[in-house]
Amino acid sequence: MRRRKFLILGILPAIFLMTFLFVLPSLWGIYSSFTNMALLGKEAANFRFLGLENYIKLFKDSSFYTSFVNTIYFVVGSALIGQFLLGLIIALLIDYAEKKKIPGRGIVYGIVLLAWINPTLIAGFQWSAMYDYYYGTLNKFLNLLGIQKINWLGTMPMLSVIVANIWRGTAFTMLIWLSALKTVPLELYEASKIDGANAFNRFRYITVPILRDIITVNLIQITMATMGAFLLIWAITSGGPGLKTTTLSLFAYRTAFEAYRLGYGSAIAVIMLIINLVFGIIYIRLFRRR
Amino acid sequence: MKKSEFFKYFFVFLWLTFILAPYIWIFITSIKSYDELYTFPLKYLPSKPTFEGYKLLIETTPFLTYMKNSIIVAIFTVTIALFVAILASYSFSRFNFKGKTPLSFVFLVTQMFPAILLAIPLFLLMRNLKILNTPFSLILAHSTFAVPFTTWMITGFLKSIPRELDEAAQIDGCTKLGVLRHIIIPLASPGIIAATIYIFIYSWNEFLYALTFTSDIKARTIPVGLHTFMGEYIIRWDLLTAGGIITGLPVIIFFMFIQRYLIKGLTKGAITG
Numbered sequence: 001m002r003r004r005k006f007l008i009l010g011i012l013p014a015i016f017l018m019t020f021l022f023v024l025p026s027l028w029g030i031y032s033s034f035t036n037m038a039l040l041g042k043e044a045a046n047f048r049f050l051g052l053e054n055y056i057k058l059f060k061d062s063s064f065y066t067s068f069v070n071t072i073y074f075v076v077g078s079a080l081i082g083q084f085l086l087g088l089i090i091a092l093l094i095d096y097a098e099k100k101k102i103p104g105r106g107i108v109y110g111i112v113l114l115a116w117i118n119p120t121l122i123a124g125f126q127w128s129a130m131y132d133y134y135y136g137t138l139n140k141f142l143n144l145l146g147i148q149k150i151n152w153l154g155t156m157p158m159l160s161v162i163v164a165n166i167w168r169g170t171a172f173t174m175l176i177w178l179s180a181l182k183t184v185p186l187e188l189y190e191a192s193k194i195d196g197a198n199a200f201n202r203f204r205y206i207t208v209p210i211l212r213d214i215i216t217v218n219l220i221q222i223t224m225a226t227m228g229a230f231l232l233i234w235a236i237t238s239g240g241p242g243l244k245t246t247t248l249s250l251f252a253y254r255t256a257f258e259a260y261r262l263g264y265g266s267a268i269a270v271i272m273l274i275i276n277l278v279f280g281i282i283y284i285r286l287f288r289r290r
Numbered sequence: 291m292k293k294s295e296f297f298k299y300f301f302v303f304l305w306l307t308f309i310l311a312p313y314i315w316i317f318i319t320s321i322k323s324y325d326e327l328y329t330f331p332l333k334y335l336p337s338k339p340t341f342e343g344y345k346l347l348i349e350t351t352p353f354l355t356y357m358k359n360s361i362i363v364a365i366f367t368v369t370i371a372l373f374v375a376i377l378a379s380y381s382f383s384r385f386n387f388k389g390k391t392p393l394s395f396v397f398l399v400t401q402m403f404p405a406i407l408l409a410i411p412l413f414l415l416m417r418n419l420k421i422l423n424t425p426f427s428l429i430l431a432h433s434t435f436a437v438p439f440t441t442w443m444i445t446g447f448l449k450s451i452p453r454e455l456d457e458a459a460q461i462d463g464c465t466k467l468g469v470l471r472h473i474i475i476p477l478a479s480p481g482i483i484a485a486t487i488y489i490f491i492y493s494w495n496e497f498l499y500a501l502t503f504t505s506d507i508k509a510r511t512i513p514v515g516l517h518t519f520m521g522e523y524i525i526r527w528d529l530l531t532a533g534g535i536i537t538g539l540p541v542i543i544f545f546m547f548i549q550r551y552l553i554k555g556l557t558k559g560a561i562t563g
C-alpha cells in the first residue's frame with residue numbers, strides 16, 4: 001500500500017501541471033485552427049467554425065510550401081547535422097580531456113556553453129553583425145587575408161542562419177552527452193578494451209545502447225526546438241531575402257501575431273506538430289530497445 | 291604529439307574561435323561612445339572606449355527590474371520543475387503502473403507542440419486566473435514546458451542506475467524516499483545538474499510567453515526588455531550590446547555555483563556506488 005501511495009504522490013504534481021497548462025490549452029489551440037478566430041477586430045469576439053477551410057487554404061498557399069521546404073533544410077542542417085553531430089564530438093573530446101585530466105578543460109567547457117546562455121535576440125544581432133556586408137566581422141577577416149567581400153546574407157541566407165543556429169544550440173547537446181557519458185560504468189569500457197574493441201566499437205556497442213533513451217530525448221528536443229525557432233531567424237534575416245529563410249514557425253508567428261489571423265496561424269502550428277510527430281516516431285523507432 | 295592528438299586540439303581550437311568570434315562585435319560595440327555608433331562611415335574599432343552604454347543601461351532603463359524578474363522567474367521555475375520532474379522520473383523508472391505508457395507518451399508529445407499553438411490559450415488562461423503581468427504566469431508556463439523534457443531526461447539517467455543498489459539500500463532499512471534521497475539523486479547528479487542548467491537557460495531565454503504575458507514594464511523579463519530597445523526608427527545598439535554582456539553574468543555565477551555541486555555529487559556517487 002505504501003508503494004502505491006508513494007507512486008501517486010510522485011506522479012500527481014506532474015499530471016496536475018500538464019492537464020491544466022498543457023493538455024487543455026493545446027486542445028483549445030487545435031480547435032482554434034478550425035475557426036476564423038482573430039487576435040483583433042470583430043472576429044476576435046465572434047468567431048465562426050470553418051471546418052477544414054484553413055487547411056485547404058494552406059495547401060493552396062505557395063508561401064506555405066516554401067516555408068515547409070525551408071523548415072526541413074533548417075532542421076536537418078542545424079539540428080541533426082550541426083548540433084547533434086558537433087555536440088557529440090565536442091562532448092567526447094571534453095570527456096576525453098576530463099579522463100586524461102588535461103588542463104584548461106573547465107574553461108573550454110565554459111566557453112562552449114557561452115553561446116547557449118546568451119539571449120537569442122542578442123545571438124541574432126551578433127550574427128547579423130558577423131555577416132554584415134560592409135562592417136561585418138567575417139568580411140573584415142576576409143579583408144585581412146586579401147579575399148573579396150562576400151554578401152553572406154544575400155547569396156547564402158539559409159546556410160547563414162543554419163550556422164548561427166548551430167552556434168547557438170550545440171552546447172545543449174554537448175551538455176546532455178557529457179553528463180550522459182559520466183553515467184556509463186567505466187568497468188564496461190575496461191572489459192571491452194581487454195577484449196580488443198576499438199574506440200568506435202566501444203561507442204557503438206556499449207555507449208549507445210546504454211544511453212539510448214537519453215539520445216532519443218535529446219534528438220527530439222533539438223529537433224522540436226529548431227522547428228520552433230523564430231526569434232533567431234527573425235533577428236538575422238527577418239525571413240528574407242524574399243521568403244528564402246522563412247520557416248514554418250516564422251510564418252506562423254507572422255500570421256498569428258503580425259497579421260492577427262489566429263485561426264490560420266494555429267493551422268500552420270498544427271502542421272508543425274504533425275511534422276514533429278513524424279520526426280519523433282522516426283527517432284523512437286531508430287533507438288527502440290530490441 | 292601524435293597526429294590524432296593534434297586533430298583533437300585543432301578541432302577544439304576551431305570551435306572556441308567559432309564561439310568567441312561573435313562576441314568580439316558585441317563587446318566592441320558595447321564600449322563605443324554613442325556618437326560613434328551612429329556616425330557614418332562606421333568604424334570597426336572604437337576610438338575612445340567608454341562604459342557609457344552600461345551606465346545608461348542601468349541608470350536610464352528598467353534593466354535591473356528586468357533582471358530581477360528574470361532571476362525570480364528562473365529560480366522558481368528551476369525549483370518547481372526539478373521537484374516535479376525528479377518525483378515523476380522516480381515513479382517512471384522504478385514502478386510499473388497502469389497508464390504508465392500512455393502517460394509517458396503524453397510527456398513526449400508535449401515536446402512536439404509548437405509554443406505558438408499554446409501562446410493564446412495560455413494567455414486567456416492566465417488572464418482568467420488574473421496573474422498576467424506577474425511572475426507567477428511565467429513560472430507556471432515555464433515549469434509546465436520544462437517538466438516533460440526534464441522528466442524524460444532524468445528518467446533516462448535513472449534507468450542507467452542498477453536497481454540492485456535500491457534493493458540493497460532497502461534491505462539496509464531505507465524507505466522509498468530514503469532510497470531516492472541517498473542513492474538515486476547522488477548517483478544521477480550529472481543528469482540532474484544537466485537538467486537544472488537546461489531549465490534555467492530555458493526560462494532565462496524564453497521569449498514568446500514572456501512577450502504575451504507581460505505588457506507592464508514592472509513584470510518584464512530580460513529577453514522582452516531587450517526587445518524594447520529596438521524602436522521603430524532606431525535600434526539602441528549601445529543598450530542592447532551592454533545588456534547582452536550583463537545578461538551573461540548571472541548565468542556564469544549560476545554555473546560556478548552548480549559546478550561545485552556537480553563535483554560533490556560525483557564523488558558522493560562514487561562512494562555509494
